[in-house]
Every structure is written in structure tokens, then in C-alpha cells.
Amino acid sequence: MAWKWLHRWLGLVAGTLALVLGITGAALSLDPLRNAWLAAPAAPGLSVATLAQRVQAQVPGLEEIRRLPSGMVVAFAFDGDQPQAWRIDPATGARLGAYQPSMLPRWLKNLHRSWLAGDAGRIGSAVLALAMLGLSVTGLTLLLRRMGGWRQLAGAVRGTLAQRLHVLTGRVLLLVLALSAITALWLSATTFGLVPLDAWPEPDVHSVPNGRPDLAPGQLPLLQRLRVQELRKLNLPAADDPQDSWQVSTGAGQGWVERYNGQTLAWQDATPAQRVQDWALLLHTGDGAWAWALLLGATGLSIVLFWTTGVLLWWQARRLAPRIADNSPLAQADTLLFVASEGGSTWGFAQALHAALVRAGRRVHSTGLEHFCAPPGVRQVLVLAATYGDGQAPAHAARALERIARTPAGAAPVAVLGFGDRQFPAYCAFAEALAQALRERGWPELLPLERIHQQSPQEFARWGEALAQVLGHTLVLDYRPRLPPMSELTLRSRQDFAGGAGDPAVILRLSLPQAGRRLPRFVAGDLLAIVAPGTAVPRYYSLASGTADGFAELCVRRRAGGLCSTFLHGLQPGDSVQAFVRPNPGFALAGGKAPLLLIGAGTGVAPLAGFIRGNARRRPMHLFYGARAPERDFFFGQELQDWQADGRLHSLHTAFSRAPGGGGHVQDALQRNAAQVGALLAGGAHVRVCGSRAMAHGVAQVLETLLAPLGLSLAQLKERGRYAEDLF
Numbered sequence: 001m002a003w004k005w006l007h008r009w010l011g012l013v014a015g016t017l018a019l020v021l022g023i024t025g026a027a028l029s030l031d032p033l034r035n036a037w038l039a040a041p042a043a044p045g046l047s048v049a050t051l052a053q054r055v056q057a058q059v060p061g062l063e064e065i066r067r068l069p070s071g072m073v074v075a076f077a078f079d080g081d082q083p084q085a086w087r088i089d090p091a092t093g094a095r096l097g098a099y100q101p102s103m104l105p106r107w108l109k110n111l112h113r114s115w116l117a118g119d120a121g122r123i124g125s126a127v128l129a130l131a132m133l134g135l136s137v138t139g140l141t142l143l144l145r146r147m148g149g150w151r152q153l154a155g156a157v158r159g160t161l162a163q164r165l166h167v168l169t170g171r172v173l174l175l176v177l178a179l180s181a182i183t184a185l186w187l188s189a190t191t192f193g194l195v196p197l198d199a200w201p202e203p204d205v206h207s208v209p210n211g212r213p214d215l216a217p218g219q220l221p222l223l224q225r226l227r228v229q230e231l232r233k234l235n236l237p238a239a240d241d242p243q244d245s246w247q248v249s250t251g252a253g254q255g256w257v258e259r260y261n262g263q264t265l266a267w268q269d270a271t272p273a274q275r276v277q278d279w280a281l282l283l284h285t286g287d288g289a290w291a292w293a294l295l296l297g298a299t300g301l302s303i304v305l306f307w308t309t310g311v312l313l314w315w316q317a318r319r320l321a322p323r324i325a326d327n328s329p330l331a332q333a334d335t336l337l338f339v340a341s342e343g344g345s346t347w348g349f350a351q352a353l354h355a356a357l358v359r360a361g362r363r364v365h366s367t368g369l370e371h372f373c374a375p376p377g378v379r380q381v382l383v384l385a386a387t388y389g390d391g392q393a394p395a396h397a398a399r400a401l402e403r404i405a406r407t408p409a410g411a412a413p414v415a416v417l418g419f420g421d422r423q424f425p426a427y428c429a430f431a432e433a434l435a436q437a438l439r440e441r442g443w444p445e446l447l448p449l450e451r452i453h454q455q456s457p458q459e460f461a462r463w464g465e466a467l468a469q470v471l472g473h474t475l476v477l478d479y480r481p482r483l484p485p486m487s488e489l490t491l492r493s494r495q496d497f498a499g500g501a502g503d504p505a506v507i508l509r510l511s512l513p514q515a516g517r518r519l520p521r522f523v524a525g526d527l528l529a530i531v532a533p534g535t536a537v538p539r540y541y542s543l544a545s546g547t548a549d550g551f552a553e554l555c556v557r558r559r560a561g562g563l564c565s566t567f568l569h570g571l572q573p574g575d576s577v578q579a580f581v582r583p584n585p586g587f588a589l590a591g592g593k594a595p596l597l598l599i600g601a602g603t604g605v606a607p608l609a610g611f612i613r614g615n616a617r618r619r620p621m622h623l624f625y626g627a628r629a630p631e632r633d634f635f636f637g638q639e640l641q642d643w644q645a646d647g648r649l650h651s652l653h654t655a656f657s658r659a660p661g662g663g664g665h666v667q668d669a670l671q672r673n674a675a676q677v678g679a680l681l682a683g684g685a686h687v688r689v690c691g692s693r694a695m696a697h698g699v700a701q702v703l704e705t706l707l708a709p710l711g712l713s714l715a716q717l718k719e720r721g722r723y724a725e726d727l728f
């Protein structure tokens, strides 16, 4: 089912109307608070008989006593033909003041219940409650998909401010919202008589006058037995009807009592529907539970936040929605291009591929993977698929595997290209599952499965070359990433290094924008994308700081011919750059107290330095640092010493490969300290590795040898979220 589509349209249409329910509901939730504040509760053991006796003595013309859910006792009486209602002090029966049911105008309640439009409005409110339930269910489904299941539900939420607010409030308030919707539906059903509340007929009982006067309430056994805490309502027998009797209601049922001899004439237990009604009222209004009422009020207001952030997300998605030029109708296409994307970036690749194929003379039909099919005339089928959560499909393509399993294999060969991120244990797992399903179904293979890490344009171009070869065309894949809106960052300071491999390096500290477009929240290890003037493709640099540090810091090595690194090296304090943040959720540190084993070399030390800088809670962090020579590329050298002194860094091991007696490479330092590293791994340490692939390879070998005696492997660590690398 198209959950996202359903959620979006329910939100846009019903959500807009539900704003009124949310805001009025929040206002109405103030009433239980006020009632709890005004209530003078009865002493725990006080009997209904005693209460009735006290009130009768104080309130002339008494007809009825009610105990409201808040605990407030209210007496209703007639003074001549003037109805009166008083708040009562149960300890004395004295009048505390006139009772006013609500301080809120009546129309507010009517607006909430019926849009001020009687029964038609009531039906409208019920339909909206159903829509809210639909929104809660679709929202929860999308949330589970995005986070990768129940176990990850409480995990950190990344993304834009709107996304985070939408998901975070959703996580907290979804259940309350669903409960409000369900109880609203129940209350509507009882209002319309769909669920009859008065199941039993009233018993035909009456008092028999025997010439004696009425017994006092204190002489009635049923009232003596009942506690005020149980009481809902007590009706006194009418003075002008000698056959009338006492009638008492509690949560458990209602009873009739003879006025002259005190006998209980009848007792009816509450029906199951009445008991559900009690719960529904409590849960929906919060009357009698002021803390719950507060939460309900907050949930009502949260609808405004949900709506605003939801509309913002919809608008952002609309702006990113694919617009494929020259998209041939399915029936006329010779090449099919299916796309599975959650965040929209894969569509950017699809657009470039589509355009290149069209330029090569193909008639291409591009569409979402949920429409997978292969009519007879098709020559090739291409699938571009991103992976989410714990190796899952993007929401719109959740049923794609089932669809493939149902679709008879065609003659056209298929190529699958996966988009993902190596930080995730299930790297491109959905694309793998697709390729396997297609193979098992009997589709011929056009190209073996390829994977694109972090939307790399270079890797995509390489795959394009392989595709061009098998198709026998020249394909120029002109992929231009859709860039998110940029922020302007100004260089605050720079620290220059001679650098390791002959290329100079620099640590740049950039001020965060105070005006204009702010950067979304980021943490050390996230990526700062910089777009050098005159270029269209951003370059990504690991951040050595988080928002909390108040600046963005990068460590950049100048690469021969590198447009962006050369540009960055030319910056002077006061100069500015255009940048945006890309989250790197797989590499980010998970919370908790587990020790950290940080391993990095060269500029790869930057995010690790950022982790240590942000280690305010003094979690045990151990850094293995590889460089060439102390005077050339010991980035963050001074800070590391300071952090060690103030307890943010527990131990530092350096290896300088070009310094005499410097200790070789970082993996050699690991080997030398095998006992400490082994103990850390055995103690549940999390590992983060950042630097070149060659370094990571050497490090992995040493770690495997240290893990083996523990009965562990790197693959297992990765699976448990204990090992992640950020390589370049």
C-alpha cells in the first residue's frame, strides 16, 4: 500500500481541518485542570449516607448530589422554581460557592464536537477522528520503515529540522493521538446510539407509603455501604411524589432505595458498554486525571506542529520530485528505468541516466520501482535502488520484491545499481535482494550488481562506462546532484601544515552563519559539502566539530589538480564559502558509556578529534593516531594534549611513519598495544576508523587477529553497530 501517499493526503486534507480539533481540544483540556484545582475532595472513608445527611442539612430544596470525576461534590436544588447548583465541602456539607460547569464558552465545546453544526458537524468530527487514526497508523508505519524496525525506533533522528521535529513529536505523541481518535470514535458511536448505553430497562419499583415519614439518609443501608469515592449521582425522592424512591449511581451500577423502610429495591450492574464509556470519557477528556489532561492538551497543540512540519516536508518533497524530460510512454519504450528512492537523490542519478540514454537514441520510460513490469518489446531493464533502515526498501518500493516474484521473467536483460552507504551493516542490501530476486526469477543479467557509496558521482560515471560498453552506445552521464540550499560560512582562522605526502594541509575553522540560512544541526563526523565557485559538484569533508562547538572545522589536504581543495587552501580569514551539511548517520557515535577505540591517519583524524572535543561526559576514548612526521602533519597535536589533560581523551598512541623511531604505521601502534586494544574490544568498545582505504585495510587485519581469540569478528562488530569506518 502506498503508505506515504495516504499519509500525505490524509495529512493535507484532514490534517488541516483537524487543526481546529487540536486547538479547541487543547483549550478544553484546561477544564479538568481547573476542576481539580477547585475540588474539595471527600475524606477517604466517608459514606454516601453521611455526605447526604450533611448536605441535606445545609442545602434547602436539595434534589441531587453529584460527585464529578475531579472529586468535586456538587449539590443541585430548587429554590422555589429557581434551579441552583452549589460546590460542596464534603467535610461539612457547607456550600463553597455556586457551581459553574465550565469557564470556557459553550461554543468552544460545540466547535470541538460538532463544528457548531449539529448532527452533520458531529458526523464530520467522527470522520476526522477516523482520519486522525489513519494518520497515526500510516505515520507509525513510515516511522518504523525509516528507523528500520521497533528496536531502532528510539534511535537518533537525523535530517532537516522539519523532519526531526515531525518524527520526534510523532514518536512521543503518536499513541496519545491514536487513543484520542479511537475514544472520539467511541463517543461518536454512543452519541448516535450505535452503541446503546442503557441496555437494561429501568426496574418498575416504587416506595410504598406506610404513614411514617421518610427515613434519613443515614438510616439507608445501601448508602451507608457506599463510599463517596464510588459515587456518581444520588437523587433524592421527590417531595411531591410519595411513591418515589432514592436512586444512586456508581461506576459499578445503580440502585433504588425505599424511602420509608430503607430496603434496596433493585440494583443494576453497569453494562460493559457503560464501563467502556467511562474509560473513553476519562481518556478523551482527561476529566478526573489532570496530568493526563495536560498531556492531552499538549497532544492537541502538537497537531499544529505536526501540520506545519508535515506541510513543510510535503513542500520539500514536491520541490525534489522527479521531473523526467522525454519520458516515453511505457507502451512505446525500448528501455525501462525503475527507481527506488526515499530522499530523492537517486532520482537525480536516474535523470542523468535517462537523458544520456535518450541522447543515445533510446526510448526510455522511467518510473518508480513499485510499477515494475516488462512488456514484450523492451530491450533492457535498469533498476536504481537506495537502501534504508536495516537494509530495507524505500517506502514506496516496499512491495517491489513481491511484485518481482509475481511477474513472469522477461527476455530483456536487467542491471541493478544500488545506492547506499558503507557505514551501514546492510550496505546496499535492498539492491542485493532485488538482484537476487531477479536472478532467481530467471531474468538475464545485463551487468553484475554495482554499489554506489554516498552518492558518489565518480562511481556512477564508472558504472555508466560499463553500461555504455554492453549497450554499444556512447553514454555521457552528466550527473548534477540536486544540491540542498546552501549556507554561507566565513573563515575565522586557519592553521597550516606542511602535510604528509608532499601536499600541504590546513585546518579551517569556519564561523556558523548568524544571519541568512542557518546550517541544520550537525555532529562531529557529519560531512560538510563545499561547492567551489565555478563548479557544480560538491566535495565532502568530515567535520571535526558539532553545532554545540559553535563553529565548523575541517582538515583539508590539497590535492594536485583538486579544484575544491585548492580553493579552500586559498581562503583567508574573512573569506566565505557556500556549504551544506550531509548527515553521516552510520559513523556518528551512538550514545551510551561503552569505551571508544578511535583509529585514524592523516586528515582522517579530523572527525575523531571532533568526537574527543565533544566528550563532555568523559566517556573513555582511546586514540590511535597515524601521521608521517610530528612537524609535518600532527593535526590537532596541541588540542589532543589539552584534551588528555582535562580527561576528554584517555590515551593517545601515535605512529609517525617517516620519523626515525616514530613507530611505523597506525596498525603497528595497535599491534604494539595489543593487550590494551584486546581488553578494550573484550570490554565492549565501539570502534571508529577514518582515513585511507589502505590504512583501514591494515587496521582491519590487526583487529581481526585481536578479535579472533575473543570469538568475535569485525563483521559481527559491524552488525552490532560497534564498528564503522569513514574512508576516502
Ligand SMILES: Cc1cc2nc3c(=O)[nH]c(=O)nc-3n(C[C@H](O)[C@H](O)[C@H](O)COP(=O)(O)O)c2cc1C
Pocket (backbone or CB within 6 Å): 146, 340, 341, 342, 343, 344, 345, 346, 347, 386, 387, 388, 389, 390, 391, 392, 394, 419, 420, 421, 422, 424, 425, 426, 427, 428, 429, 454, 455, 585
Ligand atoms: C535513515 C537512513 C538509513 C539508511 N540506511 C542505509 C542502510 O541500511 N544501508 C545502506 O547501504 N544505506 C543506507 N542509507 C544511505 C542511503 O541509502 C543513501 O544515502 C542513498 O544514496 C539515499 O538515496 P535516496 O536519497 O534516493 O533515498 C541510509 C540513509 C539514511 C538517511
